Amino acid sequence: MSSPDLDALPDALSGHVGYLLVRLGKHAQRLFSLEIGALGLRPPHCDILLTLSAQGALAQVDIATTLHIERAHLVALLDQLTALGLVVRTPDAADRRRHAVRLTEAGVDTAARVAAIAREVEGALLADLSEAEAASLRSMLRRLARDADEGD
Amino acid sequence: MSSPDLDALPDALSGHVGYLLVRLGKHAQRLFSLEIGALGLRPPHCDILLTLSAQGALAQVDIATTLHIERAHLVALLDQLTALGLVVRTPDAADRRRHAVRLTEAGVDTAARVAAIAREVEGALLADLSEAEAASLRSMLRRLARDADEGD
């Protein structure tokens, strides 16, 4: 048994979209993590910042539902973002069980930098695709993601 | 702050292919995991079985390289597959550092069942795409995966 000429990507799996999604998802996550590490953030922190940036104040349960993060896990993530001065939790007068989470001014700035980094990584990831191909890919993936959410 | 009408998929992130890949990869992994749980297997076990099924005997380092699994992690995975009677490690006469890993007869059967399950999950995942769209998606993802491997 000598080492065979191994394809970088195993043919046995390259035909499965499921496997490709898992593999590319991990790759994208890794690239992105390296870039945002300098900000002291990990991917879920960034998902939260971008979501708050687009939607304004949200209760924790809404953030959790939107991002598919467990409520229980979200607590520590928000504690960390609070310690960094990027978000604040304020009580909701109308329903005192809920905490309104919103970006601070520093949080708004950081969200903008995160968005810029995301665009850079995106460019590197899709470098070999034409504009039309990238648009087609994005459109199909968005449809699949919506289908997946409906199935929950 | 009343609960806003939350899109299932947050608009702030749905435009990023990177985020969609991560999210869909996790979804695909979850669907697949549920199905193969009945076989006592987890995704990396299946990746190994399918790779051995296609390539025959491989040394552990080759499996690890091909599948992007750490050599150190692979040891336990192969121990588990061995305990299930699905693979065997045999010494390589030409290089006694290397162990040839190959499927047993039961392993061949299980690999076939895993492949069938993978096709089912694939069907569910891509249900809303036309044949042409699915082929286009698969082709683009495969290109991106090869690009990613070259960049390593």
Next chain:
DNA sequence: TATTGTTATACTCTATAACTATA
């Protein structure tokens, strides 16, 4: 009774270093 935020626990995946035996 149900929901929100919280604490605690456990399992998987990932990353790293170090050891042994062989080359």
Next chain:
DNA sequence: TATAGTTATAGAGTATAACAATA
């Protein structure tokens, strides 16, 4: 010296149950 398999450890993501405060 370098490589293959192994052991051990720690961080990160995920899933679950249970609790207090509030609706």
